[in-house]
Amino acid sequence: MSDSSISSYPDYYDQDLILFRETVDRFVENECRPHMEKWRSQGYVSREAWKKAGSIGLLMASAPEAYGGGGVSFAYEAAIIESFGLRGVDQFLVCVSNAVFGPYLFSLANEDQKRAWIPKLASGEWIGAIAMSEPNAGSDLKAIQTRAVRDGDTYVINGQKIFTTLGHVADLVMVACKTEGEASSGEISLFLVETDSPGFRRGRKLDKIGQEACSTAELFFDDVRVPADHLLGGDEGRGFVQMMVNLAQERLIVAIQSIAMIERAISETLTYVKERKAFGKSVFDFQNTQFVLADCAAKATAARSFVDDCVKRHLNGQLDAVTAAKAKYWLSELQGEVVDRCLQLFGGYGYMNEYPIASMYRDARVSRIYGGTNEIMKLIIARSL
Numbered sequence: 001m002s003d004s005s006i007s008s009y010p011d012y013y014d015q016d017l018i019l020f021r022e023t024v025d026r027f028v029e030n031e032c033r034p035h036m037e038k039w040r041s042q043g044y045v046s047r048e049a050w051k052k053a054g055s056i057g058l059l060m061a062s063a064p065e066a067y068g069g070g071g072v073s074f075a076y077e078a079a080i081i082e083s084f085g086l087r088g089v090d091q092f093l094v095c096v097s098n099a100v101f102g103p104y105l106f107s108l109a110n111e112d113q114k115r116a117w118i119p120k121l122a123s124g125e126w127i128g129a130i131a132m133s134e135p136n137a138g139s140d141l142k143a144i145q146t147r148a149v150r151d152g153d154t155y156v157i158n159g160q161k162i163f164t165t166l167g168h169v170a171d172l173v174m175v176a177c178k179t180e181g182e183a184s185s186g187e188i189s190l191f192l193v194e195t196d197s198p199g200f201r202r203g204r205k206l207d208k209i210g211q212e213a214c215s216t217a218e219l220f221f222d223d224v225r226v227p228a229d230h231l232l233g234g235d236e237g238r239g240f241v242q243m244m245v246n247l248a249q250e251r252l253i254v255a256i257q258s259i260a261m262i263e264r265a266i267s268e269t270l271t272y273v274k275e276r277k278a279f280g281k282s283v284f285d286f287q288n289t290q291f292v293l294a295d296c297a298a299k300a301t302a303a304r305s306f307v308d309d310c311v312k313r314h315l316n317g318q319l320d321a322v323t324a325a326k327a328k329y330w331l332s333e334l335q336g337e338v339v340d341r342c343l344q345l346f347g348g349y350g351y352m353n354e355y356p357i358a359s360m361y362r363d364a365r366v367s368r369i370y371g372g373t374n375e376i377m378k379l380i381i382a383r384s385l
Contacts, residue, residue: 010308012075012315020076024083027056032089036213040359043205044169044215045092047124053094054124061098063106068119074099074249078256078311085260088356091213091363095253096165097121101128103246104174104190108232113192117172129170131161131219132243138163139376141176141188141240146221148177148191148231155179155191155231157199157224165370167217168205171195175221176243179236188239190232199224210362247372248319251328252310254371258331258364259307262300262338265360269293269342272355289345296338303334322384329377332367339364 009018031052039045053059061076063069070076077099084090105118105128120126137143146159157177167173172194179189193200203218233242270293273283283289310327313319343350343357350357368374 010311012308012312013079017075017079020072021079021083023056024058024080025087027053027058028083028087028089032084032092033087036089036091039091039213041212043212045213047127047169049092050124050127052124053092054122058094059097059124060102060118060122063098063102063118063122067114068122069102069106070122074314075311077253081253081256082260085257086264088264088359090257090260091211093166093214095257096130097128099253100246100250101130101174103249104130104232104242105192107245108190108242109192110229110234113230117192121172126171127166127169128172128174129164129166130174131164131167132176133163134160135162139373141243144176144178144188146175146177148175148179148189148226150179150228151225153228154225155228157191157193157221157226159221160203161219161221163206163216163370164219165214165216167219168202168215173200173219174232176239187237188243189236190239190242191226192230192232193221193224193226197224197226209365210359211366248321248324249314251324251371251377252307252314252319254367255307255310255324255327255331258335258367259300259303261360261364262296262303262331262335265339265342265357266293266296266300268356268360269345272349272357273345283345292341292345296341299334300338303331307331322381325372325377325380328371329374329381332364332374335364335367 031049057070058080060068061070061072061080062074065071077095081095084092084094105114121128132141134144134146146157146161148155148157157175161175172192175191175193177189177191178187180187199222201220203220206216206218208216273289276283306327310319310323339360343361346355346357349355352358
């Protein structure tokens with residue numbers, strides 16, 4: 001997508017968005033790709049990179065300008081996700097900070113909290129994370145055991161979270177807690193916890209099969225006191241409803257990440273098979289190679305159309321939960337299929353970490369799990385039939 005003509009982009013792009021996308025592309029090429037292997041090795045993206053992203057307006061892009069954000073639409077967030085994904089730096093999770101964590105602050109935090117936190121997130125000084133999953137509570141959020149007990153003007157939080165993306169580096173964590181009673185969605189509340197709070201501690205940085213730079217961590221809360229006004233929305237028991245509000249956008253993000261990796265996998269594979277020789281000709285000259293890539297390309301074209309349509313629906317406020325579930329489910333399944341078939345065309349080299357298809361193979365697997373497992377997506381779809 002180096003061509004700056006508007007025809008080379010989805011039809012929801014305008015000239016301002018094209019210019020923004022070109023800025024993102026340059027940032028990724030110059031400031032991210034050269035460091036990707038280091039970030040994978042150390043298990044996190046450097047704070048300096050976050051600050052550089054903030055300095056050119058990539059962080060909190062869709063947050064209101066009054067709080068230091070960019071004040072732009074989700075189309076700009078989609079452009080960031082695609083640029084990062086097409087260039088293999090999708091583990092720099094700007095999208096989680098901007099379009100998953102950020103909206104909770106935009107819509108639910110009080111005025112003082114917005115003014116205190118959003119500018120820090122927009123500059124890259126702070127990083128935000130969402131802590132929902134627990135060792136015995138993944139998709140079933142009603143089963144969480146972390147509790148927050150009111151004590152005067154504070155709440156005291158005790159519990160454990162796991163699989164917290166960006167948890168190892170986060171400065172501000174949104175924590176799902178029980179506030180009273182037994183397991184029930186009506187008793188979940190969301191709290192913002194600053195990670196320098198006494199009693200908060202990070203466990204191990206989790207050792208995953210892929211997405212090594214995402215600094216996924218387990219978190220512990222041992223009598224952590226937070227001001228009562230750090231309860232999002234101000235009323236206890238609203239957390240489950242609050243978590244549901246942004247789910248369609250979160251699942252659309254997974255679909256956008258998936259199509260970006262699909263297109264990258266096909267591009268990387270085409271380059272390889274046209275250069276690689278076997279039996280006196282290029283691997284691409286074999287009919288099997290052509291048929292495999294033709295099938296992948298056809299499916300990618302259909303998937304691209306679906307994703308772009310979902311983005312347009314979302315921009316118009318018309319993306320429903322079922323369509324978002326279909327997008328997340330189908331695109332993540334297709335991502336796994338295409339990456340696997342592309343790796344096969346690399347032969348033994350596809351199994352070597354020096355080739356990007358190997359890391360794509362590892363990284364793609366979690367797309368069918370996070371954002372709600374694909375089994376949950378199928379349940380949502382089935383209930384609509």
